[in-house]
Amino acid sequence: MIDIQHHGATTGVTGSCHELNVGPAGVLIDCGLFQGEEASKGANASNLTIDFPIDHIRALIVTHVHIDHVGRIPYLLAAGFEGPIICSEPSAIMLPEILEDALKIGFTRDRALIERVLGLIRSRIVAVPYGQWHTVFDADSHALRVRLQRAGHILGSAYVECEARDGDNQERIVFSGDLGAPHAPLLPEPQPPEKTDRLVIESTYGDKDHEDRETRRYRLKTVLEHALEDGGTVLVPSFSIGRTQELLYEIESLITEFGESSIEGELTWNNLEIVVDSPLAAEFTRIYDQLKPFWDEEAKDLVQQGRHPLSFDQLTVINDHKDHLEAVEYLAKTHRPCVVLAGSGMCAGGRVVNYLKAMLGDKRNDVLFVGYQAAGTPGRDILTYGPRSGWVELDGERYTIRARVHQVGGYSAHAGQSDLVRFVEGISQPPSEIRIVHGDRAAKLALKNKFQGIGLMGIMIP
Template structure:
């Protein structure tokens, strides 16, 4: 028997956790946290304990290190999981960093306990090079090997090919994880797998396409120039891994191209200050710099020319909490144009909340969203109600939104609808089964319709089981 079960990311876009059963054994693909409304929409979302059997689970395969894909790993270990954690080489470096932050925020402040958990995680990590088959188990009647391929979502992201055998039955099953958009900064775009009998595909943007790289780059330029003309702060809620680094890459390119042009009155682009106020984002920006061999050819060429797209002179990284509070106070009172990237990306916590509390009421400030905002998050509320002068709630208190609100959707780290269709239709022969997960209901239905129009069959939208 070869079967697929879903333990998350089927009624929404968070909590990714899928199970591949091969005979009497199995593996998990990701084990992530639920966020936003999804954090209270079902029993296993509000209770972080692992509520499904794991005694037969032989390994956990991590597609990438975003918290909605890895955040429940400590709870998986607490439930008794003793197998390896298989991931790409960059993910093996980043996973302990992201989980350390998650443990401090949502698990415990006990430093000794955190170190024990991180030590256990590090001991279980099995870094696997891209494009190389790795045997998970190989028995008389059942076997499973996995291969990681570049997904182009964030550094280290992968989709997973599974070669399974059970009682003479053979199948190639592909789990997409989160796929990146083509032509994204820094990372090569994903290529379809050579073959697949079944595919589990994400659908975050299954109902829409993104702007082209050139369109979004110049729209970013136009938004920044418009936002900064009155001496305010542009606040960009950004995910610490992936989005922050891509934005820095694009902003550096704008500074390089338009250095002497004015981004604001009497302020040339080359003098514009860019602030990254997030210890985690600063850490991952340094890790990204250290992992240049995994960058794409375009980024490598810039480095060879002496450019430093993630370490340019206009960039300031804020680490300490005291410096963070000083920056919020200074930028709130001054009229110095500045761009601040701060986490979290959906405004559900982190340092961006202090900026928003202090700055949302001023019309000279701007909020720029560049990523998906899940239902039930403050980010979604600001995006929805901000343009109409509404309010958002933080820590039980309402804050009026007078700042201008913008969205440049092309900077999503997720593939758009056409990209997802291209990925699946690029598999020949076509898969016999396609399971659509990791999306809102409308996005999944829209993607299903596009798959039908492309002549694909066997399309399923599973429910939470």
């Protein structure tokens, strides 16, 4: 029997963890943390221990290194998992980095224990080049091989093609992971597989489309100009991997194009300072810069021209916590135009919270959301109540929102509804079964209706 089970990302957009069983053996595709409301719903979400059998699990396949896809790996190891961790070559470099941060925040502060866990993880990683089949197991009665293809979500992201055989039964099953939007900075867009019998697909934005790149770039320009006009700060709650690097790329292009253009009086784009206040984001920006061979052709061309889209003159990186606190105080009191990219992306912790506490009450400032805000997170509340001059609770205190609040959806690393439909329509031999995961209920239903509208059958919402 070839069977699929789900251990996360069925009631929302976090906790991705799917199981593919081929006869007596199985693999996991991702093993991620729950976040937002999902982190407090039910035993599965609130209890980080692995509460499903894993004795038969032969490997873990990682689609990409966002924490909602890899954050439970330490708990999987603690539960006794002894198999390989299969991922793309860029993900193999980034996975220990992201898990080191996760271990320090939610697991232990014991440096020696962290190093032992990271050493174990590194020893288990099997880096597989894109487009090459990799045999996971091959017995007389059952076999599985997998192939990773570019997903365009973040650097190293992949969707997984699985060629499974159990006796005389043979199937190809595709797990989408998180698919990226087309025309995103830095990364080539995903190309659909030629065929699949079953497809497990994400639906984060299954009910809406993103702005095109020209529109979102214009909106980003408008928000940044507001900071220049009134000496305010634009706060961008940013995910350390993907979004931060894409925004730096786009901001560098705006500065290059409009650098000497006057905004107000003597102020020009060259007066705008960009701050990355996140040690983890800074580290991944460095890694992104080192992995230029995996960039798209547009980004490679800029490098050939002598441009440095992730490392330019107006960029300042803050690592030290004392420097972070001083930056918060300085920007809150002065009228120096600045853009601050700080973690975390949903405002549920991290350095962005200190900026929000200090700056939400000042109408000179702006908050710019460029990623999905899960229900139950402060980011969702700011996005919902900010336009009504409402309030948000941060660390147990209420803060009135007077800063302007913006959302530029085009910078989401996720595909929009039309992108998801186009991906499925591009499969020359379409699946007989599609399972829609990784989305809020409304997004899943909207995507299901869209799929059925183009004649696809066997649509399931687990």
